[in-house]
Amino acid sequence: MPLLLDAPLQRAVGRFVPASLPPTGTFDGQTVLIIGATSGLGLAAAVHFATLGANVIITSRVASRGDIAKQHIEEAAGPSFKGDISCLELDLEHYDSCTDFMIKLKSSLPGPADLDVAIVNGGICSSGKLEKSAQGWEKSIQINTIGSTLIGLLLLGWMRGARDHRSSPAHLVFLTSREHLYPDLNQLSEWSQRKDGILGQVSREENWPSGFWDAEPNYAISKLLLMYTIEEISRLARGPDGDPLVVVNSVCPGMVRTDIGRHISSRSWFHALCVYLTLVITAKSADSGARIYVTAALQPKENHGEFFGYWLAGDLYRRKAATLIDSDKARALQKLVWKEVSEELKANVPELQAGLDGL
Numbered sequence: 609m610p611l612l613l614d615a616p617l618q619r620a621v622g623r624f625v626p627a628s629l630p631p632t633g634t635f636d637g638q639t640v641l642i643i644g645a646t647s648g649l650g651l652a653a654a655v656h657f658a659t660l661g662a663n664v665i666i667t668s669r670v671a672s673r674g675d676i677a678k679q680h681i682e683e684a685a686g687p688s689f690k691g692d693i694s695c696l697e698l699d700l701e702h703y704d705s706c707t708d709f710m711i712k713l714k715s716s717l718p719g720p721a722d723l724d725v726a727i728v729n730g731g732i733c734s735s736g737k738l739e740k741s742a743q744g745w746e747k748s749i750q751i752n753t754i755g756s757t758l759i760g761l762l763l764l765g766w767m768r769g770a771r772d773h774r775s776s777p778a779h780l781v782f783l784t785s786r787e788h789l790y791p792d793l794n795q796l797s798e799w800s801q802r803k804d805g806i807l808g809q810v811s812r813e814e815n816w817p818s819g820f821w822d823a824e825p826n827y828a829i830s831k832l833l834l835m836y837t838i839e840e841i842s843r844l845a846r847g848p849d850g851d852p853l854v855v856v857n858s859v860c861p862g863m864v865r866t867d868i869g870r871h872i873s874s875r876s877w878f879h880a881l882c883v884y885l886t887l888v889i890t891a892k893s894a895d896s897g898a899r900i901y902v903t904a905a906l907q908p909k910e911n912h913g914e915f916f917g918y919w920l921a922g923d924l925y926r927r928k929a930a931t932l933i934d935s936d937k938a939r940a941l942q943k944l945v946w947k948e949v950s951e952e953l954k955a956n957v958p959e960l961q962a963g964l965d966g967l
């Protein structure tokens with residue numbers, strides 16, 4: 609789809625809907641983990657949680673970036689901040705980095721009951737060039753879908769065992785995007801029937817439009833596939849009585865001025881100008897967008913499994929999601945996507961080989 613035309617007006621709505629007031633509530637003494645918090649929304653969310661009294665654990669792929677982010681959060685939280693900010697290394701692109709991270713996380717906290725909120729935020733938007741991960745999948749699918757699902761499963765497996773030692777369930781929040789409402793369901797359904805499945809098809813050169821006017825195709829798809837796997841993670845988060853042992857939610861902050869479009873900008877001065885103008889016209893600040901992370905972390909267990917954005921939630925979201933989430937075709941696709949992603953993870957991550965239900 610041509611880059612300039614691929615910007616439905618609705619994406620801009622959030623820019624003009626006033627963001628909720630600065631986050632309120634207290635996280636005094638609580639611990640909040642934010643995966644991918646060296647820049648943009650994750651960094652702004654870390655500042656919000658620290659300001660509200662939380663100890664914050666952030667992650668970075670590069671230790672030096674984590675150190676700079678840590679210093680920024682401490683300064684922004686102000687002199688009254690008495691909590692602790694720490695940074696652990698994690699690269700969602702690599703399975704062993706995710707499992708190593710869990711070992712480090714477990715040794716940095718007294719126990720799973722001491723992790724109150726985990727936010728799976730890290731993600732990328734690819735450039736016009738198809739790049740593959742070491743596992744052979746297109747990179748945004750590897751990071752935004754498969755890696756985010758893996759870390760979500762590993763965190764859930766650890767956190768849900770702590771329910772009896774907590775007065776209320778902990779929270780696991782995924783950053784998706786309302787872009788998940790835009791992929792072509794018929795195309796994905798057709799790909800799901802091919803020998804190499806959806807993961808294989810979205811990683812193929814011939815399915816990667818490379819014309820000057822083409823937008824990268826996989827960001828929205830990666831977030832839809834993530835929505836499908838979050839559905840299973842939400843199911844696994846329920847205890848025998850159906851109550852969530854960990855409250856799972858997915859959120860979209862709307863269009864936000866961050867560096868996520870840098871790979872698109874790097875294609876040409878024209879692309880850079882388009883990204884710049886799109887953000888100036890349609891996007892809110894990271895500080896404003898990140899308020900929804902706090903809202904998500906305060907959701908009651910009755911809202912377990914729900915997606916929400918600033919203005920797109922509840923019945924309005926369900927109407928918009930009728931085709932890509934709720935239709936019969938979408939339901940069939942969701943099962944196939946979960947099968948592909950969970951089989952990929954079971955085959956490659958020793959910690960998951962015994963099966964996902966027994967995490």
Ligand SMILES: NC(=O)c1ccc[n+]([C@@H]2O[C@H](COP(=O)([O-])OP(=O)(O)OC[C@H]3O[C@@H](n4cnc5c(N)ncnc54)[C@H](OP(=O)(O)O)[C@@H]3O)[C@@H](O)[C@H]2O)c1
Pocket residue numbers: 643644645646647648649650667668669670673698699700701729730731732751783784785786860861862863864865866867868
């Ligand atoms: N900006 C928007 O308008 C918007 C809208 C809807 C949803 N979102 C979602 O919000 C999340 C944050 O995006 P942003 O806009 O704040 O972008 P950003 O400024 O580019 O921040 C992305 C963060 O993800 C981390 N990250 C990137 N690749 C990673 C990997 N392989 N493993 C672990 N962490 C990785 C980065 O950390 P390091 O590179 O330091 O490791 C960085 O902290 C993403 O999931 C994005 O899809 C953004």
